[in-house]
Amino acid sequence: MTNNLLHIRNLRTQFQTDEGVVKAVDDVSIRVRPGEIVCIVGESGCGKSITALSVMGLIEEPVGQIAGGAIEFEGQNLLELSRNHLRAIRGNEISMIFQEPMSSLNPVLTIGEQLTEPLMIHRKLNRKVARQRALELITEVGISRPEQILRAYPHELSGGMLQRIMIAIAISCEPKLLIADEPTTALDVTIQAQILDMLRSFREKRGMSILLITHDLGVVAEMADYVIVMYSGKVVEEGGVVELFENPRHPYTQGLLRSKPIMNQRQKALYSIPGYVPNPLELTESCYFHDRCEHCMDICRDRQPPLRELEQGQKTACWLYEKEAAAHV
C-alpha cells in the first residue's frame, strides 16, 4: 500500500512548435500525501502550470503531449484510465482553481447554474437538493446573501468574490485533492490572506490535500508542508518547508529567497537573480542554471546534475553537493 494520494512519476510533457520541441516538464516527480499541502514554486515559464494541467488531463493534443511517466492517483495511473473513468475522477476527486476565475466561469450562466451543475452530474443530486447545497457552499466560502449570489452573473461580482465562487465549485464535490494555480495572484493582499486561510481550513476540516502553485515565497512560507522548486521544466530542489527556508541548498532557491521582501525590514533594493530563464528551445547538456549561478564550475557547463537526496530528506540537483549526496547514499 502506498500512502501517496497523488504520485507524479518522471512526468514528461512537451509541445511541438514550429521552432522545435519544448520540454515544458522534464522528468518531474512529485508526491502529495493525504492532508498535505505541497507548493510548487519557481519563476514564470518553469513548468508549474503544465505540471498541474497534465494532472487534470488538460494538455491539448496534438500540439501538447505527455511523452512519458505516470500520474498515479490513489495508486491508479490516470494516464491509463478510460475517458469515462477519468471524468469521474477529475472535477470530482481532483479539482482545480485557476488564477483568473473569470476565464473559468461561463459569462452567460448564473452562478447558481454553474454551482449546481457539478453537484447534479457528479453527486447525482436533484435540482432542489443541489440548490440547497450551493447556498451552503456560498456561505462556506465567506459570501453573505447567498440567495442573491445564486441569481447573479459572473460580471456582476468582484475578482475576490469570483475566486470564492470558483473555490466553492471546486470543493462542491468534496475532492480529495485540490490543485490551485496562483489562486491569489490577481487579488489584493487582504483578500489573498482570506483565501489562503480558507484553503488551509479545508485541509484542517476536510483533510483535503492541496497542490499549490505559486511564484510567491511568502505564500509558500505560510501554506506549505513540502516545497518543490522548479526551474526550466525540472525539479532543482525539494524538501520540508522549514528545512528549505532555513537551509536552501540550490543556488536558484537561495536566489529566490534573497529576492523575497522581508517583513519589517527596510531594504535598499530588492535582490533579483541575474540573467533570465533559458530559452526552452536552446537547452543543452549543461546545468540549466549555470550561466546565472555565482558558483558555476566546469562540470556545470558540461553535465546536468541529477536530483539527489541530502540530509533530512531534502533533495537538490547541484554539483556543489556531490560529496554530500554521495555520502548520504
Ligand SMILES: Nc1ncnc2c1ncn2[C@@H]1O[C@H](COP(=O)(O)OP(=O)(O)OP(=O)(O)O)[C@@H](O)[C@H]1O
Ligand atoms: N501551448 C504551448 N506551446 C508551446 N509551449 C508551451 C505551451 N504551453 C506552455 N508552453 C511552454 O512550457 C513552459 C512551461 O510553461 P508553464 O506555463 O508551465 O510555466 P509556469 O511555471 O506555470 O509559468 P507561469 O507562472 O508564467 O504560468 C514554458 O516554456 C512555456 O512557454
